[in-house]
Amino acid sequence: MKTKRTLIAVMILSMALLTACSTKKSADNSATSLDDLYQQENQVFADHEDVWNKVFGMMDKSTADPNGNYADYLADTIESGKEAFTDEELKTLTDDIETIRNLEEQIAEMENENAASDTTGQENNAENVSPFKNFSGLDFDGNPVDESLFSGNAVTVLNFWFTGCKPCVAELPKLNELNDAIKSMGGEVVGINTETFDGNEAAIQEASAILESQGAKYRNLSIDSASDAGKYASDIMAFPTTILVDRNGNIVGDPLLGGIDNQDNYDALMKQIQSVIDADSSNK
Numbered sequence: 001m002k003t004k005r006t007l008i009a010v011m012i013l014s015m016a017l018l019t020a021c022s023t024k025k026s027a028d029n030s031a032t033s034l035d036d037l038y039q040q041e042n043q044v045f046a047d048h049e050d051v052w053n054k055v056f057g058m059m060d061k062s063t064a065d066p067n068g069n070y071a072d073y074l075a076d077t078i079e080s081g082k083e084a085f086t087d088e089e090l091k092t093l094t095d096d097i098e099t100i101r102n103l104e105e106q107i108a109e110m111e112n113e114n115a116a117s118d119t120t121g122q123e124n125n126a127e128n129v130s131p132f133k134n135f136s137g138l139d140f141d142g143n144p145v146d147e148s149l150f151s152g153n154a155v156t157v158l159n160f161w162f163t164g165c166k167p168c169v170a171e172l173p174k175l176n177e178l179n180d181a182i183k184s185m186g187g188e189v190v191g192i193n194t195e196t197f198d199g200n201e202a203a204i205q206e207a208s209a210i211l212e213s214q215g216a217k218y219r220n221l222s223i224d225s226a227s228d229a230g231k232y233a234s235d236i237m238a239f240p241t242t243i244l245v246d247r248n249g250n251i252v253g254d255p256l257l258g259g260i261d262n263q264d265n266y267d268a269l270m271k272q273i274q275s276v277i278d279a280d281s282s283n284k
Contacts, residue, residue: 033110041103044096051089052096058084059238059257070237071101131228132249137192137221138199140208145221147249154186154280155252155273156245160236162195163207168240171259172214174266179218181270185277191220194233198225242269244276252276 045052055074058081075097082090135147150156159175161168179189191211195203199222211220223230242256253272260266 037103037107037110041100041107044099044103048092048096051085051092054084054089055081055093056238070104071097074100130245130250131232132245132251133228135223135229135249136227137223137229140196140204140211140220140222145219149188149190150245150249151247153188153247155182155188155247155276157182157187157189157269157273158243158245159189159191160233160241160243161191161193161239163193163203163210164195165239167259169210169214171240171261172211172216174259174261176214176216176218178260178266178269182273185273186280187273187277189218191216191218192223192229192233193220194236194239196220196222197230197233198222244272246276247280 055078058077074093078085078090078093078097085093132150133147135145135149137145139145157175157178159171163169175189175191182188193203193207196207204222207220211217223233225231225234236255238257240257240259242260244252246252253276256265256269256272258265260269
């Protein structure tokens with residue numbers, strides 16, 4: 001996804017967590033204003049939590065394009081499942097989307113101004129097409145991890161999640177099952193919990209406890225929020241999100257939105273994994 005959103009967690013059931021999900025580090029006025037706009041947008045979801053949770057639950061089945069205009073994405077998702085809403089709920093959603101559309105226009109304008117005044121990030125992106133080319137991080141035991149994480153596997157399944165996301169936690173046992181299934185095929189599942197960025201020890205301990213409670217033993221990592229991988233993760237707008245990375249550090253295919261405890265999602269992901277492994281074998 002190429003949206004510049006900062007961790008708008010659209011699949012959580014506790015909308016109060018939304019206001020704690022910004023990872024913007026700049027202290028200048030423009031960054032502060034952007035954060036204000038994000039907060040306003042988050043508050044729209046929080047004000048009508050129940051009906052928006054219905055929408056977010058439809059996203060893994062929606063055919064709407066998540067890479068386009070965010071308000072249009074929400075509207076298309078609602079339209080595809082409008083029979084699930086009452087007339088009153090549809091009116092609430094329609095009004096909220098117009099508010100979101102207005103906020104998105106302001107956000108886009110401000111981001112364009114920021115981009116015009118700072119070309120450094122664009123130059124870096126030109127040099128590193130994939131955010132995982134110069135990867136580094138620490139696993140939850142404090143062991144360093146680098147790009148050899150990817151080069152050592154035919155395919156690496158990266159799962160982005162956070163502790164307060166109930167759908168994220170619900171799929172952890174299935175992710176562990178997936179990791180066991182693909183090990184012999186040359187694959188590995190790796191979790192990146194977005195609350196553990198920058199070595200946040202309290203968040204790491206909390207995430208570790210949840211992983212243990214769910215029987216999830218595969219590796220989870222803490223990464224630098226300012227790194228290319230950290231910025232990529234901070235742009236994700238739906239959780240959980242799962243992507244595939246080949247041994248060269250390139251993202252393969254489209255992100256999978258929603259949990260793989262849904263059998264259709266699991267089967268679709270396994271098909272993608274097999275495709276990447278087959279391609280890797282043919283290149284040897």
